[in-house]
Amino acid sequence: MAVDPVCGMYVSEDSTIYSDKDGVRYYFCSQGCKDKFDKPEKESSALKNKLIIAWPFSLAVMFIDYLLFFPFKNFVLLILALPVQFYVGFGFYRGAYEAIKDRMGNMDLLISLGTLTAFFFSLTVTVDPHLFPVNYTYYDASVFIITLILTGSYIESLTKKKANSSATTLLSLLPDKVHILKNGSAVDLPIESMVPGDIIQVRPGENIPADGTVIDGSSEVDESMVTGEGDPVLKSSGSGVISGTVNLNGLITVSVKETGNNSTVNKIYSMIQMAAMGRAKIQKISDIFSSYFVPIVLVAAGSSAIFWYFYLRSLGNPLYFIISVLVFVSVVVIACPCAIGLAAPITLLISSNASSRDGILIKNSSSMDRLSKIDTVIFDKTGTITDNTPKVTQFNIHGDERLAVSLLYSIELLSNHPVAVAISSYLQNRNPEKIEIKEFREIPGTGVSGIFNGKSVEARRFEGHISLFIDGKELASLEIEHSMRKGIEDDVKNLIRNHIKVMIVTGDTEENTSGIASKLGITEYYCSMKPDSKADIVKKEQADGRYVMFVGDGINDTVAMKTADVGVAMASGSDIAGATGDIILLNNDLKNILRSIYIGKYTIKKIKQNVGWAIGYNSALIPVAAGVLVPLLGLGIYYVLPIFAALAMGLSSTTVVLNSLRLRTRLSRNMDQVVL
Amino acid sequence: MATDPVCGMKGKKEISSEYGGKTYYFCREACKEEFEKNPVKYTR
Numbered sequence: 001m002a003v004d005p006v007c008g009m010y011v012s013e014d015s016t017i018y019s020d021k022d023g024v025r026y027y028f029c030s031q032g033c034k035d036k037f038d039k040p041e042k043e044s045s046a047l048k049n050k051l052i053i054a055w056p057f058s059l060a061v062m063f064i065d066y067l068l069f070f071p072f073k074n075f076v077l078l079i080l081a082l083p084v085q086f087y088v089g090f091g092f093y094r095g096a097y098e099a100i101k102d103r104m105g106n107m108d109l110l111i112s113l114g115t116l117t118a119f120f121f122s123l124t125v126t127v128d129p130h131l132f133p134v135n136y137t138y139y140d141a142s143v144f145i146i147t148l149i150l151t152g153s154y155i156e157s158l159t160k161k162k163a164n165s166s167a168t169t170l171l172s173l174l175p176d177k178v179h180i181l182k183n184g185s186a187v188d189l190p191i192e193s194m195v196p197g198d199i200i201q202v203r204p205g206e207n208i209p210a211d212g213t214v215i216d217g218s219s220e221v222d223e224s225m226v227t228g229e230g231d232p233v234l235k236s237s238g239s240g241v242i243s244g245t246v247n248l249n250g251l252i253t254v255s256v257k258e259t260g261n262n263s264t265v266n267k268i269y270s271m272i273q274m275a276a277m278g279r280a281k282i283q284k285i286s287d288i289f290s291s292y293f294v295p296i297v298l299v300a301a302g303s304s305a306i307f308w309y310f311y312l313r314s315l316g317n318p319l320y321f322i323i324s325v326l327v328f329v330s331v332v333v334i335a336c337p338c339a340i341g342l343a344a345p346i347t348l349l350i351s352s353n354a355s356s357r358d359g360i361l362i363k364n365s366s367s368m369d370r371l372s373k374i375d376t377v378i379f380d381k382t383g384t385i386t387d388n389t390p391k392v393t394q395f396n397i398h399g400d401e402r403l404a405v406s407l408l409y410s411i412e413l414l415s416n417h418p419v420a421v422a423i424s425s426y427l428q429n430r431n432p433e434k435i436e437i438k439e440f441r442e443i444p445g446t447g448v449s450g451i452f453n454g455k456s457v458e459a460r461r462f463e464g465h466i467s468l469f470i471d472g473k474e475l476a477s478l479e480i481e482h483s484m485r486k487g488i489e490d491d492v493k494n495l496i497r498n499h500i501k502v503m504i505v506t507g508d509t510e511e512n513t514s515g516i517a518s519k520l521g522i523t524e525y526y527c528s529m530k531p532d533s534k535a536d537i538v539k540k541e542q543a544d545g546r547y548v549m550f551v552g553d554g555i556n557d558t559v560a561m562k563t564a565d566v567g568v569a570m571a572s573g574s575d576i577a578g579a580t581g582d583i584i585l586l587n588n589d590l591k592n593i594l595r596s597i598y599i600g601k602y603t604i605k606k607i608k609q610n611v612g613w614a615i616g617y618n619s620a621l622i623p624v625a626a627g628v629l630v631p632l633l634g635l636g637i638y639y640v641l642p643i644f645a646a647l648a649m650g651l652s653s654t655t656v657v658l659n660s661l662r663l664r665t666r667l668s669r670n671m672d673q674v675v676l
Numbered sequence: 677m678a679t680d681p682v683c684g685m686k687g688k689k690e691i692s693s694e695y696g697g698k699t700y701y702f703c704r705e706a707c708k709e710e711f712e713k714n715p716v717k718y719t720r
Contacts, residue, residue, distance in 0.1 A: 366684045370717070542716045563714050 030095030105294025152650030219250025371600025
């Protein structure tokens with residue numbers, strides 16, 4: 001059994017209403033939910049158009065019904081109610097029909113039952129005014145149920161649009177047209193026609209339309225919208241570029257690697273959207289509620305109506321049939337579980353959008369509950385606490401300087417390893433000559449090798465230094481150092497201030513780790529650890545009852561990150577798709593560790609508030625609709641109760657949405673002052 | 677009604693795993709495998 005990602009209702013996997021997105025099939029309780037999922041942007045304009053019709057007609061019905069008295073008034077009301085009842089309300093009936101066809105219950109079914117009962121009862125009275133002791137009609141209730149509920153949906157769709165603004169801004173970063181090079185000249189074509197392998201030109205001031213590699217030209221690129229890092233990055237031949245970033249000041253030619261749904265910007269967009277579709281553990285409560293809700297409501301509505309029918313009849317009250325119809329309508333409408341279904345998805349949507357603003361991508365929202373409980377943070381060292389790209393601190397040459405510089409530059413240029421990238425960019429300032437290296441090989445963990453003029457060339461990595469050998473003879477050596485990330489001292493201090501245990505678990509040596517640990521005030525650290533032993537330390541902490549977050553570079557630390565309650569991957573730009581982890585830090589800012597835990601805590605708190613409110617609201621108002629207040633207020637309340645029920649239902653969804661929206665402000669707080 | 681402890685979806689009767697004297701149900705094999713790697717993560 002699947003869960004409708006829009007309304008939270010249970011749906012059979014035999015249902016014919018589904019959508020495939022990013023390799024996952026989503027099932028829906030109705031076509032309306034599917035439309036909301038497929039084309040969320042169209043939803044609010046469609047609702048607005050319907051409301052433009054619904055409100056004037058509904059107000060006219062209300063005005064005439066209560067303030068004017070003239071012959072054939074009920075016929076006029078009938079004519080005014082028809083457009084709202086059957087045009088505006090059509091979506092509900094379609095949804096109800098689909099639910100009945102699939103032998104399921106959904107909210108459309110409840111709304112349809114409520115509004116159609118009121119309408120057909122009124123129609124009967126209109127056609128035969130003498131059938132009942134009084135000839136009152138309830139067109140006002142039937143049309144207001146539709147109008148108010150759709151107004152609630154409209155407010156919800158506007159809020160979702162606002163909540164989703166970070167995600168939609170990302171997609172707007174892609175240009176409509178691209179300059180594709182065909183036979184040496186640039187042809188302007190729509191972005192959709194671009195395919196991997198195309199060579200494109202990106203002019204100064206333009207947004208880069210695809211992920212790729214610069215093959216000609218150089219320019220500074222503003223990547224802040226994707227990575228969150230403020231400073232422009234210099235891109236030249238061989239540099240990777242990310243879709244959606246801005247080419248600031250140079251003409252570059254790019255070989256296209258990924259386009260459309262596979263491009264970084266689209267992947268980030270999908271991740272933000274998918275986070276909102278995830279299931280937090282807390283949603284179990286609303287799931288139970290939703291799965292039993294429709295039958296329970298129908299039984300409650302039916303039995304209340306039957307009770308009032310027989311009770312009033314036994315008292316000799318002539319209105320027994322009318323009141324029992326109104327009881328049924330009120331209970332069915334007031335009990336619609338829209339707010340319960342909305343409680344978690346809307347909060348997750350707001351949370352994932354607000355997080356992405358700070359460069360935090362929550363890839364797996366089912367980890368949200370665990371995230372809220374994190375009390376231990378384990379850092380990997382290299383590439384996490386320290387910069388991924390090392391710095392060359394010393395360069396010693398033992399022979400021909402020109403040859404050493406050019407050879408080392410040329411061979412390291414062929415590798416993408418962070419050490420190789422650091423060396424080739426360091427040597428670029430020494431005007432190296434680009435030499436052709438044959439039979440290039442990269443030996444993981446060791447270095448690179450190749451052939452130059454029939455001689456073997458090897459740049460081998462050792463602990464803390466790299467040596468260049470030509471035919472086994474050392475020609476040069478470089479000392480390298482990984483510097484600590486900027487601001488890490490404060491980030492660790494803030495974690496410790498919030499009573500979070502901080503540890504370092506690294507594959508590096510004691511010598512390279514102890515200094516950094518003491519500088520950061522971290523007393524517990526483990527060195528020379530293999531990937532499996534890192535995971536064992538995570539398990540040991542978990543066995544002690546601690547909730548562990550492992551922060552690593554996303555490639556070497558996969559096992560530990562998967563074992564941890566929450567795995568956080570440090571990713572830079574284009575690594576996003578490949579990175580493992582429940583959370584991905586786009587800008588490598590470790591301030592975001594505390595922020596993530598904060599996000600987890602407040603998102604779960606908000607979901608709990610919303611679920612509690614929605615369930616409380618339903619539990620409290622169903623008895624009211626069923627008539628518990630009649631002894632106090634008299635049977636007269638049923639003249640307004642159906643409309644009140646529709647208003648309450650619309651308000652309950654709006655309250656949930658507005659309450660979730662408050663999360664945005666809270667999550668934008670300065671982490672230096674945050675107390676968990 | 678059993679919820680898959682890994683992804684939060686509804687579990688299926690035919691895909692289950694025992695841990696700590698309790699049976700857990702999963703929506704698909706992948707969730708079951710993920711669970712069995714480190715059950716502590718999903719059972720507290």
